[in-house]
Amino acid sequence: MTHQLKDGGQVMHVGMLARVEGEGGMHIEFEDGRVKDVKLNIFEPPRFYEGFLRGRKFTEPPDITARICGICPVAYQSASTEAMEAICGVTTTPEIQLMRRLLYCGEWIESHALHIFMLHAPDFLGYESVLEMAKDHPDVVQMALRLKKAGNDLMTVVGGRAIHPVNVKVGGFYRMPTVAELQRLRPDLERGRDDALAAVALVAGFDFPDMEQDYTYVALRHPDWYPLERGTEVVATSGVRFPVAEIPDHVEEFHVAHSNALHARFDGGTYFVGPLARYTLCFDQLSPATQEAALAAGLGETCRNPFKSIIVRAVELAYAFEEALRIVDGWRDGLAASVPVAPRAGEGVGASEAPRGLIWHRYRISEDGIIEDAQIVPPTSQNQASIEADLRTAAEKWTHLDDHALTHRCEEAIRNYDPCISCATHFLDLRVKRS
Numbered sequence: 001m002t003h004q005l006k007d008g009g010q011v012m013h014v015g016m017l018a019r020v021e022g023e024g025g026m027h028i029e030f031e032d033g034r035v036k037d038v039k040l041n042i043f044e045p046p047r048f049y050e051g052f053l054r055g056r057k058f059t060e061p062p063d064i065t066a067r068i069c070g071i072c073p074v075a076y077q078s079a080s081t082e083a084m085e086a087i088c089g090v091t092t093t094p095e096i097q098l099m100r101r102l103l104y105c106g107e108w109i110e111s112h113a114l115h116i117f118m119l120h121a122p123d124f125l126g127y128e129s130v131l132e133m134a135k136d137h138p139d140v141v142q143m144a145l146r147l148k149k150a151g152n153d154l155m156t157v158v159g160g161r162a163i164h165p166v167n168v169k170v171g172g173f174y175r176m177p178t179v180a181e182l183q184r185l186r187p188d189l190e191r192g193r194d195d196a197l198a199a200v201a202l203v204a205g206f207d208f209p210d211m212e213q214d215y216t217y218v219a220l221r222h223p224d225w226y227p228l229e230r231g232t233e234v235v236a237t238s239g240v241r242f243p244v245a246e247i248p249d250h251v252e253e254f255h256v257a258h259s260n261a262l263h264a265r266f267d268g269g270t271y272f273v274g275p276l277a278r279y280t281l282c283f284d285q286l287s288p289a290t291q292e293a294a295l296a297a298g299l300g301e302t303c304r305n306p307f308k309s310i311i312v313r314a315v316e317l318a319y320a321f322e323e324a325l326r327i328v329d330g331w332r333d334g335l336a337a338s339v340p341v342a343p344r345a346g347e348g349v350g351a352s353e354a355p356r357g358l359i360w361h362r363y364r365i366s367e368d369g370i371i372e373d374a375q376i377v378p379p380t381s382q383n384q385a386s387i388e389a390d391l392r393t394a395a396e397k398w399t400h401l402d403d404h405a406l407t408h409r410c411e412e413a414i415r416n417y418d419p420c421i422s423c424a425t426h427f428l429d430l431r432v433k434r435s
Contacts (some may be wrong), residue, residue, distance in 0.1 A: 082350025
């Protein structure tokens with residue numbers, strides 16, 4: 001909706017964004033035909049997760065934080081377990097890490113499939129929703145549902161259920177899946193890998209606006225594999241690299257009046273986390289098949305067009321299926337599900353790569369394992385400044401469009417990020433002063 005101001009300016013206000021997870025809107029103000037102000041309004045109520053983690057036992061965050069999001073609960077579980085194990089000086093077994101990676105593959109699969117086909121593809125194909133798209137492209141939607149189901153089934157077998165998994169704990173799992181259970185998933189995983197590679201070629205054929213953004217990309221990096229469940233260090237396109245434990249030294253959170261979620265700065269500036277960052281910083285660690293698919297889709301070894309994030313997500317989708325098959329085929333029975341973890345006083349950081357980007361947790365616990373402080377920083381809150389910058393670029397680039405077309409283009413710019421607004425809105429420091 002566009003409003004005319006008394007001074008001759010115009011305000012375009014979209015009260016509710018469609019096809020994003022959570023509740024948010026956008027506000028763009030024009031003056032003399034130029035963009036004067038841009039805001040991503042996140043008005044979904046804060047949920048105070050950090051507050052009610054304080055005073056809980058150090059073993060509880062994997063179950064509590066998983067409830068922050070129904071789409072990416074594993075990201076919260078992984079970051080919280082990594083943080084607690086770092087504080088307690090515990091190293092889990094390679095098999096436990098593999099199973100965590102397999103569970104994370106399930107989350108990447110179901111989340112990327114949901115975003116690519118249900119939330120993002122309608123933008124490029126000219127539909128208001130996937131329901132309308134299904135009438136003309138039933139085969140594509142059926143493929144999307146198969147892909148989503150494969151991810152859900154994988155999360156159910158490894159995590160105990162598809163939404164808010166219950167099999168994860170500090171130190172590992174309550175039980176390990178058996179070879180027989182995992183092998184039953186194999187036909188669907190194999191078909192999913194082929195479907196995902198086909199999806200890369202499909203979305204590569206979309207019409208992409210020409211919009212390159214020169215943000216600082218930030219992602220995890222591991223010496224042995226493309227980052228999912230963990231990394232040994234954080235790397236950035238600025239050339240900075242440092243251990244995960246030092247993230248709080250580089251990221252500063254701050255409040256803006258128009259958002260119930262904090263914004264963040266990396267080394268004092270705007271930065272970007274997510275598929276484009278992972279792809280650009282870790283392309284060399286993709287499998288040969290997914291590298292080939294990416295290059296055939298017209299991507300280089302880096303990507304800075306946020307509208308092409310849909311291609312990168314499809315590449316990561318195929319990679320997640322490949323990784324899942326690799327782990328399933330190498331699995332064996334009789335492995336320990338967890339290692340013992342005894343509490344000790346200290347502070348630690350854990351990080352993982354949610355489908356939407358780098359997520360990190362910081363906890364401080366007492367000697368008897370009681371949480372004294374908690375900080376949870378999801379990808380959408382870190383990306384808010386980049387989203388607003390993209391909105392400004394889009395509004396300036398397409399000012400000539402009518403209100404409906406410009407609104408649609410700006411909503412697309414937001415959906416490029418697959419924002420999880422619900423995840424971001426537990427960031428609010430509520431202070432009450434009584435006198």
